[in-house]
Structure formats: structure tokens, C-alpha cells
Amino acid sequence: xxxxxxxxxxxxxxxxxxxxxxxxxxxxxxxxxxxxxxxxxxxxxxxxxxxxxxxxxxxxxxxxxxxxxxxxxxxxxxxxxxxxxxxxxxxxxxxxxxxxxxxxxxxxxxxxxxxxxxxxxxxxxxxxxxxxxxxxxxxxxxxxxxxxxxxxxxxxxxxxxxxxxxxxxxxxxxxxxxxxxxxxxxxxxxxxxxxxxxxxxxxxxxxxxxxxxxxxxxxxxxxxxxxxxxxxxxxxxxxxxxxxxxxxxxxxxxx
Numbered sequence: 573x574x575x576x577x578x579x580x581x582x583x584x585x586x587x588x589x590x591x592x593x594x595x596x597x598x599x600x601x602x603x604x605x606x607x608x609x610x611x612x613x614x615x616x617x618x619x620x621x622x623x624x625x626x627x628x629x630x631x632x633x634x635x636x637x638x639x640x641x642x643x644x645x646x647x648x649x650x651x652x653x654x655x656x657x658x659x660x661x662x663x664x665x666x667x668x669x670x671x672x673x674x675x676x677x678x679x680x681x682x683x684x685x686x687x688x689x690x691x692x693x694x695x696x697x698x699x700x701x702x703x704x705x706x707x708x709x710x711x712x713x714x715x716x717x718x719x720x721x722x723x724x725x726x727x728x729x730x731x732x733x734x735x736x737x738x739x740x741x742x743x744x745x746x747x748x749x750x751x752x753x754x755x756x757x758x759x760x761x762x763x764x765x766x767x768x769x770x771x772x773x774x775x776x777x778x779x780x781x782x783x784x785x786x787x788x789x790x791x792x793x794x795x796x797x798x799x800x801x802x803x804x805x806x807x808x809x810x811x812x813x814x815x816x817x818x819x820x821x822x823x824x825x826x827x
Contacts, residue, residue, distance in 0.1 A: 602671030
């Protein structure tokens with residue numbers, strides 16, 4: 573049963589799903605973002621015949637105040653629930669995620685070796701040196717947010733409808749999660765496609781290198797040199813979408 577959408581939902585931030593064939597794909601958006609950044613990916617997968625679920629993660633898609641009381645445990649629990657629902661009606665499941673959605677993708681991969689393929693797009697899997705301390709310092713002043721990190725896009729005229737501000741306490745839970753499941757990346761045995769923007773102003777590109785060197789399954793790489801962090805809405809979006817669809821077809825062949 574679908575939950576009612578909040579009245580103040582950002583236009584375009586609606587969750588989206590499609591009933592297709594026996595192979596399913598779970599598509600996950602990023603921190604402070606919403607399904608709008610991944611909608612083109614989800615729709616292309618649907619057009620290719622997949623059953624697709626593009627959920628709205630807790631606290632996202634409305635106003636930043638709604639996100640402040642949430643954290644990794646909420647987002648990971650929602651991703652797990654959506655994965656279980658998709659796995660219950662599909663023979664095989666692929667998971668695709670951008671940024672924090674990529675972290676959730678890797679986390680699900682470590683939890684569920686039966687996932688047939690993982691696509692991590694500019695995934696955050698480590699904490700930049702000094703970042704945790706900087707966030708904690710700002711929180712100590714009584715502030716609960718700082719400037720937004722969304723809409724890092726090179727292509728003129730394209731805007732991600734992410735929050736204009738970054739909630740600090742939720743960000744710390746993402747850092748904690750990266751530390752915790754970073755030790756479990758070696759548990760990931762599913763085939764993985766890692767998409768990396770070389771000019772990423774949100775997640776350092778070396779996160780992709782760490783991911784590629786840590787997992788135990790086969791790895792494919794796609795390097796995007798013209799796009800920033802939100803590559804799914806940037807110059808290389810078409811290449812990312814095409815490669816993601818091809819990868820999903822390959823790992824689900826015979827489904």
C-alpha cells in the first residue's frame with residue numbers, strides 16, 4: 573500500500589515505480605536530493621523492460637527541517653524495506669544509487685549477496701579528513717545546518733531540486749555509517765559498475781577508487797570527465813543511463 577505524499581512535496585520529487593518484467597531495479601537518490609535526480613535513469617530502465625522502484629527517502633523532497641531529525645538508520649531501513657518488497661515480486665534485483673544512494677547501494681550489497689548487480693554513481697564511502705570535526709564544530713555553535721551541497725552540475729541551466737541547506741546532524745550519521753560499513757566493502761561479491769565524475773565538488777573521486785579496490789566481486793568503471801557530482805543530470809547523463817541499462821541487462825540475462 574502506497575503512503576500518502578506530503579502536501580509540501582517539491583515538484584518532481586515524487587517517488588516512482590513501474591511494473592515490468594521479472595528482473596527488478598531499485599534506484600536510490602542522494603543526500604538532500606530526491607527522486608528527480610534519478611528519474612531519467614529509472615524511466616530508461618523501465619523502458620528496457622525492468623520492474624523499477626524509485627523511492628523517496630525519509631526526510632527528503634519537502635523542506636530541510638523535515639530531514640534534521642532523520643539519519644542513516646532511517647534511510648537504510650527504508651532502502652532495505654524497498655529492496656525486500658522488490659525482491660518479493662522479482663526473480664532478480666539490481667540496485668542503483670547516486671552519492672548517498674550509492675552508499676546505500678554498497679551497504680545493501682554487503683547485506684545481500686543475492687543482489688545480481690550494483691551500480692554506484694559518485695558514491696560516498698569514506699569521510700574526507702577533517703570534515704567530521706568541521707561539522708561537529710558548527711553544530712557546537714548551535715547551528716543545525718550550513719550551505720547546501722546539491723546541484724553540483726556543470727551543464728548550464730540544469731538545476732537539481734535538492735535542499736538549499738545541508739542538515740548537520742544527519743550528515744554526521746552518514747559519516748558514521750561510512751566508517752562502519754567501510755570495513756564490510758570486502759563482503760560485496762556482486763558485480764559492480766562504478767561511475768565516477770573526475771570533477772566532483774561533493775564526493776572526492778577517490779571514493780570510487782577505494783570502492784573498486786575493496787569489493788570482492790567483478791568491477792566495471794565508467795569515468796565521466798565533463799560532469800560534476802550529479803552526473804545523472806549533467807553532460808554525461810546519456811552515457812551513464814546507457815551503461816547502467818546495459819549493465820542491468822547483462823547481470824540479469826536469463827531472468
